[in-house]
Every structure is written in C-alpha cells, then in structure tokens.
Amino acid sequence: MRQATVTDRVWRHFLDLRAGRVPARPAFRPTAAEAAALALYAPLAQRSGLAAEPRRAVTVAQIGQSLDGRVATISGDARDISGSDGLCHLHRLRALCDAVVIGVRTALHDRPRLTVRLVPGPSPARVVIDPDGRLPDDAPCLADDGCRRVVVQALDRPRPRGIEVIRLPREGWIDPADVRAALSRAGFGTVLVEGGGITIARFLEARVLTRLHVAVAPLIIGSGAPSLTMRPIDRLRDALRPPTSVYGLGDEVLFDCDLATSATRKAGMADTSAVCA
Numbered sequence: 580m581r582q583a584t585v586t587d588r589v590w591r592h593f594l595d596l597r598a599g600r601v602p603a604r605p606a607f608r609p610t611a612a613e614a615a616a617l618a619l620y621a622p623l624a625q626r627s628g629l630a631a632e633p634r635r636a637v638t639v640a641q642i643g644q645s646l647d648g649r650v651a652t653i654s655g656d657a658r659d660i661s662g663s664d665g666l667c668h669l670h671r672l673r674a675l676c677d678a679v680v681i682g683v684r685t686a687l688h689d690r691p692r693l694t695v696r697l698v699p700g701p702s703p704a705r706v707v708i709d710p711d712g713r714l715p716d717d718a719p720c721l722a723d724d725g726c727r728r729v730v731v732q733a734l735d736r737p738r739p740r741g742i743e744v745i746r747l748p749r750e751g752w753i754d755p756a757d758v759r760a761a762l763s764r765a766g767f768g769t770v771l772v773e774g775g776g777i778t779i780a781r782f783l784e785a786r787v788l789t790r791l792h793v794a795v796a797p798l799i800i801g802s803g804a805p806s807l808t809m810r811p812i813d814r815l816r817d818a819l820r821p822p823t824s825v826y827g828l829g830d831e832v833l834f835d836c837d838l839a840t841s842a843t844r845k846a847g848m849a850d851t852s853a854v855c856a
C-alpha cells in the first residue's frame with residue numbers, strides 16, 4: 580500500500596492539467612507520497628469537457644464504507660462514515676470531474692449540495708437520477724449557484740427554468756449506459772457517480788464505470804445499508820476482480836479499481852489510458 584499525499588504543488592498540477600495549461604508530466608520531482616497521489620488522480624485529470632468522444636469518457640464511482648461494508652446506518656445516517664481525509668478525497672474527485680451523479684434517495688435523504696468546499700477547485704455540474712420526478716424543485720442540489728443542474732427522468736415533469744431535464748425510457752431501471760451517453764452529449768467528459776449504493780451498483784452492473792474508488796474507514800457499524808448490492812452470483816469465479824491499487828489516505832484505505840482495462844467493460848466504452856497517460 581502506498582501513502583498518497585496531495586501537497587499544494589500536486590493539487591495545483593492537477594488543476595492546471597484540467598485547465599489544459601500544463602502537460603501531464605509535472606514540472607517538479609515528486610516525493611514517493613506525491614508520486615502515489617499523482618498516480619491516484621491522473622486517470623481523472625483529463626481536460627474538462629472532453630465529452631464528444633465516447634471512447635474518452637471517464638466514469639468513476641466513489642463509495643465510502645465502514646470495515647463491515649456499510650454505507651449508512653439503518654436510519655440512513657451516512658454523514659460521518661468518511662473522516663476528513665476521505666471527505667477531502669471526495670471533494671478532490673468532484674473538482675476533477677465535469678459532473679457528479681447521485682440517485683434520488685441520496686438527494687432526498689442527505690440533501691447534499693455536491694459543491695467543492697474542502698479543496699480549491701471548481702464545483703461540478705450536478706445530476707440527479709429521479710425516474711419518477713420525486714425530487715422537489717427546491718432541493719439544495721438544484722439551487723441556482725452558477726453550476727449546471729440536470730435531472731434524469733423517465734416521465735414528463737416540468738422543472739423550473741435553468742434546470743436541464745434528460746428524459747430517458749425505463750424498463751425497470753433506466754439503463755446507466757443511456758444515462759452516460761446522454762451526459763456525454765450534454766458536454767460532460769469526466770463523470771463522478773457519488774452514490775448511493777443502489778445507483779453505483781446499477782452503473783457497475785451495466786459495465787459503464789471506468790474506475791471504482793472504495794474508501795474504507797476504520798469503523799464498524801454492524802447493521803445498516805450495505806455498500807454495493809448487485810445481482811446474486813453462485814460462484815466466486817464469476818465475481819468481478821478488477822486490477823486494483825491500494826492507497827493510504829490518512830487512517831483510511833482507498834481501493835482504486837481499474838474497470839476500464841478489464842474484460843468487464845462494455846464494448847464500445849474503451850480504454851482511457853491513452854488520454855490519461
């Protein structure tokens with residue numbers, strides 16, 4: 580496991596890289612911990628708005644969970660699962676992505692703002708998957724603060740001016756590949772799927788993710804919402820086994836799973852390594 584330390588010069592490098600101001604190789608000689616941070620965030624730091632070419636689409640999901648694989652208590656309290664290091668990591672991901680996606684249950688329960696507050700950097704567009712139009716128009720994530728706001732719906736439900744609606748068909752679930760393609764068409768290159776577990780699991784099952792970040796915090800909840808619930812399999816040989824790098828983030832451990840280069844990717848959503856090198 581490598582300890583990843585995001586110093587000011589490392590973070591400045593990523594913000595400059597996203598803005599197209601510097602080449603991928605940093606102009607300084609990194610320490611071992613900085614080199615780990617560079618390796619961790621490099622796959623996400625492609626230039627903002629590179630959306631038109633689906634082969635370049637980066638779709639990362641991040642979930643913060645306890646040692647026993649829970650993402651919230653039974654009552655839905657998820658706020659303090661990640662400590663300050665895990666939260667900074669999440670805000671870094673937001674700052675490096677064009678759009679952040681959540682399911683409507685998280686939007687209703689947590690009422691998140693989805694802005695970048697713990698690190699310097701731009702806030703992403705906010706996207707809520709809300710098939711039945713349950714999200715109230717005054718939800719914090721729909722507040723008009725200059726960021727784009729998008730609701731993915733399966734029905735016609737008018738939204739106030741300024742909120743973009745993507746209407747997609749559903750057969751049971753809306754196909755996450757349709758969601759991703761629509762977000763690419765809307766101009767979003769790098770997309771963060773932030774939760775909750777239901778939403779991330781659908782993207783994972785649909786083979787739409789290029790990366791999965793699982794941040795494990797040192798607490799045991801013992802009950803509550805499980806991290807990722809997917810279709811049952813009988814044999815462990817059918818489990819996903821993506822190439823994974825492990826990073827220390829303070830007292831949390833981050834598993835960075837590379838889904839882009841594995842055979843688990845859906846045809847047509849190809850390797851992004853060339854973009855991110």
Ligand SMILES: NC(=O)c1ccc[n+]([C@@H]2O[C@H](COP(=O)([O-])OP(=O)(O)OC[C@H]3O[C@@H](n4cnc5c(N)ncnc54)[C@H](OP(=O)(O)O)[C@@H]3O)[C@@H](O)[C@H]2O)c1
Pocket residue numbers: 641642643644649650651654655656657658660681682683684685686688689708709710711713749751752753754755773774775776777778779781804
């Ligand atoms: N620890 C963490 O990292 C973390 C992160 C985020 C949230 N959370 C916690 O997780 C809990 C909520 O998560 P959750 O897993 O229950 O729900 P969720 O993923 O937030 O939302 C799921 C809902 O979103 C809609 N949805 C998402 N993907 C869809 C698709 N492909 N097609 C159609 N509808 C789709 C559906 O809405 P309908 O129900 O209307 O059909 C679905 O039931 C909260 O307690 C929250 O605090 C934890």
